[in-house]
Amino acid sequence: MADIIVIGAGVLGTSVAYRLALAGAKVTVVEATRVGGGTSGISFAWTNSSNKAPRAYHDLNVSGMKAHAALKEEFGATPWWHGSGRVEWRAPAGQDDQRAKLRRLREWGYAAEWIDARQLLELEPDIDPAAVGDAPIAWYPDDGWLDPVVYAHAMMTAARRLGARLRTQTKASGLVVEGGTVKGLRTEAGEVLGADVVVNCTGRWSNDTIGGTAPNLPLAPTVGFLVFTPPVPASIQRVVATPLCDFRPDGAGRLMVHWGPADAMVTPEITEQPGMAQAADIVDRLTRILPGIAPLKPEAARVTQRPIPKDGLSAIGPVPHLTGYYVMVTHSGATLAPALGAMAADEIVRGRERPELESFRPARFFA
Numbered sequence: 186m187a188d189i190i191v192i193g194a195g196v197l198g199t200s201v202a203y204r205l206a207l208a209g210a211k212v213t214v215v216e217a218t219r220v221g222g223g224t225s226g227i228s229f230a231w232t233n234s235s236n237k238a239p240r241a242y243h244d245l246n247v248s249g250m251k252a253h254a255a256l257k258e259e260f261g262a263t264p265w266w267h268g269s270g271r272v273e274w275r276a277p278a279g280q281d282d283q284r285a286k287l288r289r290l291r292e293w294g295y296a297a298e299w300i301d302a303r304q305l306l307e308l309e310p311d312i313d314p315a316a317v318g319d320a321p322i323a324w325y326p327d328d329g330w331l332d333p334v335v336y337a338h339a340m341m342t343a344a345r346r347l348g349a350r351l352r353t354q355t356k357a358s359g360l361v362v363e364g365g366t367v368k369g370l371r372t373e374a375g376e377v378l379g380a381d382v383v384v385n386c387t388g389r390w391s392n393d394t395i396g397g398t399a400p401n402l403p404l405a406p407t408v409g410f411l412v413f414t415p416p417v418p419a420s421i422q423r424v425v426a427t428p429l430c431d432f433r434p435d436g437a438g439r440l441m442v443h444w445g446p447a448d449a450m451v452t453p454e455i456t457e458q459p460g461m462a463q464a465a466d467i468v469d470r471l472t473r474i475l476p477g478i479a480p481l482k483p484e485a486a487r488v489t490q491r492p493i494p495k496d497g498l499s500a501i502g503p504v505p506h507l508t509g510y511y512v513m514v515t516h517s518g519a520t521l522a523p524a525l526g527a528m529a530a531d532e533i534v535r536g537r538e539r540p541e542l543e544s545f546r547p548a549r550f551f552a
């Protein structure tokens with residue numbers, strides 16, 4: 186059976202490592218920091234296919250949602266995944282789009298319905314009805330969110346039980362290539378690790394990782410800004426999307442909050458501090474929806490970057506003219522990871538081309 190190195194232990198790397206190990210491959214995961222130490226550790230991680238187009242990308246995300254739900258059968262319990270749905274209301278200017286989106290999603294067989302204010306308050310009693318006003322309220326019962334680091338650790342633990350090795354604090358610096366075929370991986374410390382296949386799951390670092398030894402994937406990362414509250418007296422159970430901000434539980438009564446326009450108010454170089462004005466503004470927005478949690482200061486603020494291939498879609502598969510190299514870079518990785526991990530392992534170990542991945546081949550960038 187093949188010797189496979191997976192670089193990167195985020196949600197993608199650990200998912201594929203688990204599936205590869207389950208298929209009998211000899212797997213080594215090489216991770217520069219720790220499991221979940223990259224983008225997966227700072228992600229809103231809403232599992233959904235709410236705004237995904239074209240249809241093939243929507244379907245891929247639905248596969249991810251189903252794969253999260255199916256893990257329950259495999260693992261008995263999946264404490265890392267919370268399939269408790271999502272509620273959404275919009276400002277008047279966005280309501281036509283919201284209606285069109287809900288209609289399209291229903292046509293595509295996605296669970297989406299309208300609820301009234303009474304039903305919203307049954308789901309989330311801490312929301313101030315005045316913050317909703319007479320806005321239409323959409324309910325997506327199959328959406329959820331992931332604790333990505335808990336998930337990645339669970340996948341890595343399952344892979345290790347099947348014999349996979351994990352090397353943390355080991356930074357890859359390039360592939361070892363002979364005659365167009367990958368023979369292994371070079372680490373920053375100068376070590377050479379032999380392998381039949383190298384799977385690059387290093388997200389937004391995926392080009393740095395290979396140091397020019399394979400074609401670079403064109404990426405268009407975007408900056409994300411997340412704010413975290415201390416534990417608050419509110420029983421929020423699900424993802425809540427509003428004109429003021431989006432939020433969800435983040436453990437022990439904490440909430441994770443995102444407001445789209447604030448992404449443009451930070452840069453990756455900024456030193457994030459809970460006292461920064463952008464964080465205070467976001468918490469202020471939150472307290473207008475949940476007045477019972479005021480007064481409140483942010484507990485943490487974090488800036489991170491989304492690993493997005495240039496056309497916005499996933500890049501999953503080999504790159505042309507290089508045997509033994511497989512790339513997995515995508516946004517929406519929190520949603521997609523369990524499905525992509527299984528599909529990629531199927532392709533790598535069994536040599537089966539998965540038709541679901543046809544539109545997402547890295548080769549489209551190298552035509």
Ligand SMILES: Cc1cc2nc3c(=O)[nH]c(=O)nc-3n(C[C@H](O)[C@H](O)[C@H](O)COP(=O)(O)OP(=O)(O)OC[C@H]3O[C@@H](n4cnc5c(N)ncnc54)[C@H](O)[C@@H]3O)c2cc1C
Pocket residue numbers: 192193194195196197198215216217218219220221222223224225226227228229230231232233333355356357358386387388389390393394408409410411489490491492513514515516517518519520521
């Ligand atoms: C603000 C924000 C919000 C998001 N919201 C959502 C959402 O709501 N829903 C959703 O589905 N997705 C969301 N995403 C996207 C999702 O988080 C990512 O797609 C996913 O985490 C990517 O996982 P990954 O395993 O590919 O990458 P990562 O988690 O970044 O893992 C890559 C790993 O590679 C390691 N590494 C880097 N360089 C090297 C090297 N040279 N050698 C060895 N290891 C290396 C890193 O340390 C890291 O651990 C969001 C992302 C952000 C930033």
